[in-house]
Amino acid sequence: MKTSRIIKPLVGLAAMIAAAATANAAVPEVKAVPGEFIVKMKQAVDTSSIKSLSASLNAEGAEIVSEKGKVLLVKRNQLETAGFSMNALKNSGLVEYVEPNYIYNALNLPDDPMMDQLWGLINEGQSVGDLGEGTPDMDIDAEKAWSITTGSEDIVVAVIDTGVDYRIADLAPNMWANQAELNGQPGVDDDGNGFVDDVYGYDFVNNDGDPLDDHGHGSHCSGTIGARGNDANGIVGVAWNVKIMGLKFLSASGSGSLDAAVRAIDYAVANGANIMSNSWGGGPRSEALLEAIQRANEAGVSFIAAAGNHSANNDASPTYPANYEVDNVISVAAIDNRGQLASFSCYGSTTVHVAAPGVDILSTTPDGFKSWRGTSMATPHVSGVAALLLAQEPNLSPAEIRERIVFSARPKATLRNKVASNGIVNAYHALTNTAAPIDLMDPYFWPQEAAEHSTAHPYADNANESITFTKEGAEYIAVHFSRFETEGGYDFVIFKDAEGAEVARWSGTYDDSFSPSVPGDTIIIEFVSDSSVTKYGFDIDGIAFREAEGE
Incomplete structure (x- = not known):
């Protein structure tokens, strides 16, 4: 059975999946292999110089990562703090830069x-x-x-x-x-x-x-x-x-x-x-x-x-x-x-x-x-x-x-x-080498009019509000958000047609964006939040509409 040379606990794929499954997931935590550093040397490196370089860097071991790039993997005593080790390597006078041996994860x-x-x-x-x-x-x-x-x-x-x-x-x-x-x-x-x-x-x-x-x-x-x-x-x-x-x-x-x-x-x-x-x-x-x-x-x-x-x-x-x-x-x-x-x-x-x-x-x-x-x-x-x-x-x-x-x-x-x-x-x-046709359902290309509505900034816990926009004679209608920020996965803006049928819902960040287009001349926008964590909310600054044929 193969054994990984990384023997310390790492952030596994399962943890990454759990974090990514929520739209509100935070930026992944930075992880690195303990005691290992990526170092770019000022001088050329080759296999014959590894031993002496390792000694000069007070390292427990060193390997060539890229001979062309003059990059080494340097292993220091794991009892040292990362900051101490990096400062020691920087102060050696032999290196251009030092960074931790970061850990990456599959993104599925x-x-x-x-x-x-x-x-x-x-x-x-x-x-x-x-x-x-x-x-x-x-x-x-x-x-x-x-x-x-x-x-x-x-x-x-x-x-x-x-x-x-x-x-x-x-x-x-x-x-x-x-x-x-x-x-x-x-x-x-x-x-x-x-x-x-x-x-x-x-x-x-x-x-x-x-x-x-x-x-x-x-x-x-x-x-x-x-x-x-x-x-x-x-x-x-x-x-x-x-x-x-x-x-x-x-x-x-x-x-x-x-x-x-x-x-x-x-x-x-x-x-x-x-x-x-x-x-x-x-x-x-x-x-x-x-x-x-x-x-x-x-x-x-x-x-x-x-x-x-x-x-x-x-x-x-x-x-x-x-x-x-x-x-x-x-x-x-x-x-x-x-x-x-x-x-x-x-x-x-x-x-x-x-x-x-x-x-x-x-x-x-x-x-x-x-x-x-x-x-x-x-x-x-x-x-x-x-x-x-x-x-x-x-x-x-x-x-x-x-x-x-x-x-x-x-x-x-x-x-x-x-x-x-x-x-x-x-x-x-x-x-x-041809341009694909434009999306005719993109409100960006439709006639537009000014319209305004904003939530409180930040919005309150347990918010529940509704706003309706109508453009008489429109075949489709959408609104434009100059700013949109809700707690991803928890606080939602729901887009409905005149009959109250849900067309789409958003949660997260959608600055400078048109909403999904809603069939008919009316769009109903409902905003609901939970009992914790509030964000900016949203600002609507206009509507766009696709006119029915013959209009």
């Missing part, structure tokens, strides 16, 4: 009910799990994209995650293989890349050549990216023909360290990956991780990352690695089968680039097909689209790939000011 939200349709690829309005019927065509337009290309075996997507179960029938034909190791001698570094027996990738948790998934998260992401298609078996990925490189840096508990993340990124770059899919996060800003992503950008490798599952505005409260301002980073939010931003999804009008299907997504795991939810499930949809795009236009740079994906996203009213593209990733329009 597992769900028990199975679904039997891949609505994210082809949405015909089918019922999905607990969500009920979806909105037809609320998908990534995979079917139309496949008429152009189903991908290329020349494109390699590195799934940096919990590993990949390369034995799964839908994944096995599309696994990247290191041919020198596949046809070489066991226990020998046949290709001289510094890694032994790395046939399908590498395991940076246990430092061996077998990235077999012992959790399921990485395999689930891999299936969405590139499960083999047209083979009368299981499911199909966004890119039918692609190569998946398995890079395991998250353990069976769903947690992994900063040094392992940096090593995985550098491995992907050195071994020919074109795209990295990253459905993980949780640590604070790290210079070592930033520099690894920058090295990937310089090598022409895209870095696609989950925006996060704690319902935060990433413009104000960054989530890493999705928030790094590097040209190859594409940050991905999650939507449900009706095109609504998922209740758990982070967002950001400038720092989150695009949304993708991320609720009740069916894919491959070592234990069969399972439906999971999270920005983890949204991210591989975008990774798959990037793989299709590179198959069609292999000379695109990471910056050009991001620009194309943002430009070609399908606009959706519910995503306006939530992601930079205001829309959902669209494979067909990305491949054809």
Whole structure:
């Protein structure tokens, strides 16, 4: 049985899931491996200098994380406080920066009910799990994209995650293989890349050549990216023909360290990956991780990352690695089968680039097909689209790939000011380099009039109030909130039509946003709060309406 080299208790996936399940979840707590620090040296490092450097840094041990980046993993006495150790390393005069060996977590939200349709690829309005019927065509337009290309075996997507179960029938034909190791001698570094027996990738948790998934998260992401298609078996990925490189840096508990993340990124770059899919996060800003992503950008490798599952505005409260301002980073939010931003999804009008299907997504795991939810499930949809795009236009740079994906996203009213593209990733329009049609149900494009209403700031406990707006002759009506902040998951604004039928409800933060559009000429807005924790409330500053034909 494999043993993780991280032997101290870590924040596991279960704790992360519990936190993300509530729309009001706080930003995940920062965790680090006790006694371990990531250090960038001022001078070059190599294996011959490790022993002397370790002694100079008064360390119990040191390992090279990135020779090119001059980055070491330094181990100090765990009885020292982190602050003492970091100050001692900084004051040595040998280092450029020091940071804790942060711990990251997988960003999925597992769900028990199975679904039997891949609505994210082809949405015909089918019922999905607990969500009920979806909105037809609320998908990534995979079917139309496949008429152009189903991908290329020349494109390699590195799934940096919990590993990949390369034995799964839908994944096995599309696994990247290191041919020198596949046809070489066991226990020998046949290709001289510094890694032994790395046939399908590498395991940076246990430092061996077998990235077999012992959790399921990485395999689930891999299936969405590139499960083999047209083979009368299981499911199909966004890119039918692609190569998946398995890079395991998250353990069976769903947690992994900063040094392992940096090593995985550098491995992907050195071994020919074109795209990295990253459905993980949780640590604070790290210079070592930033520099690894920058090295990937310089090598022409895209870095696609989950925006996060704690319902935060990433413009104000960054989530890493999705928030790094590097040209190859594409940050991905999650939507449900009706095109609504998922209740758990982070967002950001400038720092989150695009949304993708991320609720009740069916894919491959070592234990069969399972439906999971999270920005983890949204991210591989975008990774798959990037793989299709590179198959069609292999000379695109990471910056050009991001620009194309943002430009070609399908606009959706519910995503306006939530992601930079205001829309959902669209494979067909990305491949054809065309703009998707505007959302005619977006109140942004309708006639507008001034209107005012505000709650108390902050609102009171046990609030219960109602306000009605009417625009005679309107076919649809919506209101605009200049500011909207309620206690997520506990205090709600409910939107109803003239008959009192509920159309939608909001909880959380929706600044500078139009409400869902309500059919008819009247919108009723009800606000209810619980008996504890109050927030700002909301300010309405206008209405928008779609006029009935002939008006």
